[in-house]
Amino acid sequence: MHSAGTATGALVVDTTAAELEAVSAVKVGGALHLHELTLERGLDLDAFVTFSSGAAVWGSGILAAYGAANAALDALVARRRAAGLAGTSVAWGLWGGGGMGAGEAGEQLSSYGLRPMAAERGIQGLAQALDDGEDQLVVADIDWDRFLPTYTVFRPSPLLSTVPEAIRANAAEAENEQEAETSIEAAALRKRLAAAPSPLERETILLDVVREHAAAVLGHTGAAAVQPDTTFLEQGFNSLSAVELRNRLARVTGLRLTGPMMLDHPTPTATAAHLRELFATDQAGEGGTDQPAPRFLLPAAPQADGPPAGPPDPRAAASSSLTALYLRAHSSGRGADAMRMITGLGAFRPSFTSPEELAGIPPLVPLTRGPEGPTLICLPSFGGTADAQEFVRLAHGFRGKRQILAVTVPGYIPGEPLAAGPDALLDLYAGTVLGSPEAAADAGPFVLVGYSSGGVTAHALAARLAERGRPPAALVLLDTFTPDRAGVSDEVISELPAAVLANNVGADGIGGDDWLIACGHYYDFDWRAHLPHAAGLPTLLIRHADGDDGAADFVQVPWAYSGDVTPVAVPGDHFSMIGSRAETTALAVESWLATRFTATQDRDDD
Incomplete structure (x- = not known):
């Protein structure tokens, strides 16, 4: 029995030969030695068992070497069986009770739908496999309602097409997409709402429901722990937990709910009001279907005769035709060719050259509140959700201490226009910042924080704000590259979308044709003329410290503008530094701010 386990978390493109060798030595080397020794000694074995992993069966975007090594175990057993020798390879899901499934890794797998499995169940599965003479099988406790949507987010899965539980879950999901299921809970809720004499009382009932389910998602013991007028982001939600809350509310209400709810309706009170409106349209026979609201709108063009087209159906993006084509091209080494084509499609999307062309400018999105200054205003990258969701985990490190807000990049969800060029985007950002109370002249200093490509726009925005008389007090750049050309290299544009998709499986706001076209469009901008050298602008440059593990080499060069x-290295890779390792990144920022602004205050006092 070969049960050794080891894992190195990295994408295929970021896995080094040394990492692959280290994982293979433990997983494959030991099994091969056992295979060869038992043959040498002529042992007539009743069983030859290898402990493989689901990572070798359904794949793992962030465990490339581990998945490959376990696939080699499966192949060894297949070779033994073909030679008439004993062999069983068990691909395990997530074991409970410690080991490799403990801590952050286990929490991430659980969020994808792999439930921790009691040791007794695992042993029973192994015994049954040996009794039945199985050669290869999966033993896992899978929450299909959570696992299936994640696994099939970009394409159907032939692998799961014959698994009865998956078939049932898939059928249920398809049915829910066609017509919302009216459960016992939903029927009871509708009865309560029908009995309520006023819209205010109906909204109060729905607020209680929202708080109850939000508390359950966050692990609170009661609904009272969820504040009605504090944003979901401030109360601890991230993109995955927001999806869980949305699914819970869809089940209990019987409504179809879609899109990034915590941004469209950021507080429990706002969500309850939105649900009440959906119930009202449902009662009026108008469908009661939720749609993600575009945050940026061009003035409506005159409509031809006939019924209005209505907002785009977000489910159309789920087919992700361009995303599927890109991923196929990427897997064959032609990701850059695909992205050049997709980038060109941005010219055919609606766009604006000035914020004045928009019907309105969305305000800054609050993430945390706190009494200390300076306020941090965050600019997201062009390769993630492109909104406040990118900074949720980073903002947790400042909760109760200082105010964190974020801007939104236009064009990533259906119905939104793109900024036509750097000037249009910078003018939009400047209008957003200067139009907010947090950046008013008497509001105290603020700092711009940019992640990845968002750092480039942060520096350019600092110059634009200085021209308008309200410069930031400092810059914080998180793994930001120094642009030395128009757009980015073929290597970056080829690999980046795939890396983002792999690191954000199941997250709202990632994937779909609008998202992919927007990524290519903005990464094609030439920023060099918009980055004047700022000799006196204090800048904290934070780099990830864990080697070449998710970001291209260009992020390691100094910031030239x-x-x-002040350069600082933090634990993690390009993605985890604002994800699972965001707490240490926040500490690095807080330490620098405390030192820098205390020192500045001391000089002012002198």
């Missing part, structure tokens, strides 16, 4: 740069 500021004269006062």
Whole structure:
């Protein structure tokens, strides 16, 4: 029995030969030695068992070497069986009770739908496999309602097409997409709402429902722990937990709910009001179907005779035709060719050259509140959700201490226009910042924080705000590259979308044709003319410290446009530094701010 386990978390493109060798030595080397020794000694074995992993069966975007090594175990057993020798390879799901499934890794797998399995159940599965003479099988406790949507987010899965539980879950999901299921809970809720004499009382009932389910998602013991007028982001939600809350509310209400709910309706009170409106349209026979609201709108063009087209159906993006084509091209080494084509499609999307062309400018999105200054205003990258969701985990490190807000990049969800060029985007950002109370002249200093490509726009925005008389007090750049060309290299544009998709499986706001076209469109901008050298602008430059593990080499070069740069390295890779390792990144930012602004205050006092 070979049960050794080891794992190195990295994408295929970021896995080094040394990492692959280290994982293979443990997983494959030991099994091969057992295979060869038992043959040498002529042992007539009743069983030859290898402990494989689901990562070798359904794949793992962030465990490339581990998945490959376990696939080699499966192949060894297949070879033994073909030679008439004993062999069983068990691909395990997530074991409970410690080991490799403990801690952060286990929590991430659980969020994808792999439930921790009691040791007794695992042993029973192994015994049954040996009794039945199985050669290869999966033993896992899978929450199909959670696992299936994640696994099939971009394409159907032939692998799961014959698994009865998956078939049932898939059928249920398809049925829910066609017509919302009226459960016992939903029927009871509708009865309560029908009995309520006023819209206010109906909204109060729905607020109680929202708080109850939000508390359950966050692990609170009661609904009272969820504040009605505090944003979901401030109360601890991230993109995955927001999806869980949305699914819970869809089940209990019987309504179809879609899109990034925590941004469209950011507080429990706002969500309850939105649900009440959906119930009202449902009662009026108008469908009661939720749609993600575009945050940026061009003035409506005159409509031809006939019924209005209505907002785009977000489910159309689920087919992700361009995303599927890109992923197929990427897997064959032609990701750059695909992205060049997709980038060109941005010219055919609606766009604006000035914020004045928009019907309105969305305000900054609040993430945390706190009494200390300066306020942090965050600019997301062009390769993630492109909105406040990118900074949720980073903002947790400042909760109760200082105010964190974020801007939104236009064009990533259906119905939104793209900024036509750098000037249009910078003018939009400047209008958003200067139009907010947090950046008013008497509001105290603020700092711009940019992640990845968002750092480039942060520096350019600092110059634009200085021209308008309200410059930031400092810059914080998180793994930001120094642009030395128009757009980015073929290597970056080829690999980046695939890496983002792999690191954000199941998250709202990632994937779909609008998202992919927007990524290519903005990464094609030439920023060099918009980045004047800022000799006196204090700049904190934070790099990830864990080697070449998710970001291209270009993020390791110095930042060339500021004269006062403090470089700091933090644990994690390009993605985890604002994800699972965001707490240490926040500490690095907080430490620098405390030192920098205390020192500045001391000089002012002198």
